[in-house]
Each structure stands twice: as structure tokens, then as C-alpha cells.
Amino acid sequence: MDPIIRIAGLSKTYDSGHQALKSVDLEIGRGEIFALLGPNGAGKTTLIGIVCGIVRPTEGKVTVDGHDIISGFRQTRGAIGLVPQELTTDAFETVWDTVSFSRGLFGKPRNPALIESLLKQLSLWDKRATKIKELSGGMKRRVMIAKALSHEPRILFLDEPSAGVDVELRRGMWDMVRQLRDQGVTIILTTHYIEEAQEMADRVGVISHGELILVEETQALMAKLGKRELTLKLAEPMTAIPPELAEWPLELRDDGNALLYAFDANAERTGIASLIKRLTDLGIGFKDLATRESSLEDIFVSLVHQEKAA
Numbered sequence: 001m002d003p004i005i006r007i008a009g010l011s012k013t014y015d016s017g018h019q020a021l022k023s024v025d026l027e028i029g030r031g032e033i034f035a036l037l038g039p040n041g042a043g044k045t046t047l048i049g050i051v052c053g054i055v056r057p058t059e060g061k062v063t064v065d066g067h068d069i070i071s072g073f074r075q076t077r078g079a080i081g082l083v084p085q086e087l088t089t090d091a092f093e094t095v096w097d098t099v100s101f102s103r104g105l106f107g108k109p110r111n112p113a114l115i116e117s118l119l120k121q122l123s124l125w126d127k128r129a130t131k132i133k134e135l136s137g138g139m140k141r142r143v144m145i146a147k148a149l150s151h152e153p154r155i156l157f158l159d160e161p162s163a164g165v166d167v168e169l170r171r172g173m174w175d176m177v178r179q180l181r182d183q184g185v186t187i188i189l190t191t192h193y194i195e196e197a198q199e200m201a202d203r204v205g206v207i208s209h210g211e212l213i214l215v216e217e218t219q220a221l222m223a224k225l226g227k228r229e230l231t232l233k234l235a236e237p238m239t240a241i242p243p244e245l246a247e248w249p250l251e252l253r254d255d256g257n258a259l260l261y262a263f264d265a266n267a268e269r270t271g272i273a274s275l276i277k278r279l280t281d282l283g284i285g286f287k288d289l290a291t292r293e294s295s296l297e298d299i300f301v302s303l304v305h306q307e308k309a310a
């Protein structure tokens, strides 16, 4: 991996005494899409804020494209586009003006052709003369993306890009993020929509209580921790799982109309054949049977749960 961002021993304690980050080490590869997952208050925004030079670290070192974020602030901030969680833009400005102005803030010469192509790519071209306050929430969010891209950054941070965005727009945004990656932009996103990470990210990092508890390639993580689930639709509903089935970790679902069995797909013996034989012996009939792979969401929930328990 050729890292574009290197984070080493990064800690942050706010003036309140709250430790939001605990010795985080992380490298982000050039041109990758990296998703940072974690429950509310885990420290994601703090981490992004530090890399972008908005929050001062308490300890540790961060470099962006070889430049230190503190001594080389101008170079590092210029390389980064940030789409914050909160919409921060002047409500009375037009789309065109606000995006053009953002470019100027980075000391870049005017480039109307670039602004035009950004607005077209983000389906904002026909809104270019509209005031921000007259836009829908999803449009405002796209304006924030256009602003963040206006100075042609090599790295884009998206903090909760899908919050409050409908499904169709979300898909459109994912396409745009992939296009940017194809153009060589490195993308780091935080998300609560695990599906978003599963769909887009090359790697995911899980942060909990300020600690980075896991960093892994998305596909490898799914393969390693992934479980499969077998659902048996019962011919007759059940009120309780019979004791004769105690050796399988079963759950009743769908008001007793279905039995769920989670198994390790990589194990030599899945236990399915013996379960079905036992059900037949007990005269328990089923109408249908289906298996499904667990999602990144299941994996994430169990990881954070395990960490809490520890």
C-alpha cells in the first residue's frame, strides 16, 4: 500500500477531560475508499477534524501526502476536501456563487468550466442560480460536496454522507464517489449505514470509545467473520423450541412460524444435516428452507457488542 495519510499514536483529550481518541494508528492508501464505522460518539468526527486541521491533537503525528498536518497545514488542508455532517453554507447565496467562492478560499484561480462540470455531475446545474435556502436537504448536501470538491482535492472526507438522503439519491452519490475514486481521489467516509460501507468501501475501520478496534478489507472481513443463516419455515407454528433440539443454537422467528439457525459457513460440519434429521425424527415438518449470508451490519453489531462485554 502507498499511504496518502499516516496516523500514528493519535490521541485527543478535550478540555472537558473527555478522551475522544486513544492512540490511533492508521494508514489510508492512495486511491482507496475507506469507511470508518462506529457508534455515536465513538470519535469519528474528532479523527476527521484532526486530519483536516480543525481539531488539535493531544498526542501523535499525522501526515498527509508526506506533510505534517501542523507544520505543513497549508499543503495538507489544500489536498483535502471535507464534507461535514452539518450543513454550513450561506443560505442567501446562489449555488454557483457559494461553490465558486469555496474554490477562491483555497487560493485557486477561477475555473468556471470546472465548477460547471461539478454542478452537472452532482445534478445541480439547473439549480445554479437558486439560493441555497430554497433547496431541498438532499440538494444542500450535494452543494456541500460540490464545495468540498471545488479546489480539486486529492482526498475527500465525507462525514455521514447519507444522513437524511433518500435511497435514490444515496445510490447516485455512491456512483459519484466511485467515479471520483476512478479519477484518483482517495475517499474516507463515516457512516451509520453499514450497507453503504459494504457496498463501497475497499477497507473498513471500526472505532469504539476512541479506539480503533479493527481495520480490514471489507471482503476479507465478510469472509472471515461471516456466518450463514438457515431459515426453516415451519408447517405448524411452535410456541417453544423443543428440548430435543437444545444442541443447535436455534431461535424462533415470525411468531413461531420459522426457525433460525446460524452456522459457520467455513466449518467442516455445519450441523444442518443432523438438524434436519432430528426435525424429521421429531415429526416437525417444514414448508421451505432458505440460507442467507450475514451482512456487515451483523458483524459490526457483534464486534461492538463483544468489545463492550470485554
Ligand SMILES: Nc1ncnc2c1ncn2[C@@H]1O[C@H](COP(=O)(O)OP(=O)(O)OP(=O)(O)O)[C@@H](O)[C@H]1O
Binding pocket: 014, 015, 016, 018, 019, 020, 038, 039, 040, 041, 042, 043, 044, 045, 046, 047
Ligand atoms: N468540543 C468538544 N468538547 C468536548 N467533548 C467533545 C467535543 N467534541 C466531541 N466531544 C466528545 O468526544 C466524543 C467523540 O465525539 P465525535 O463527534 O468524534 O464522535 P462521532 O464518532 O463522530 O459520533 P457521531 O457518530 O455521533 O457523529 C463524544 O463523546 C463527544 O461528546
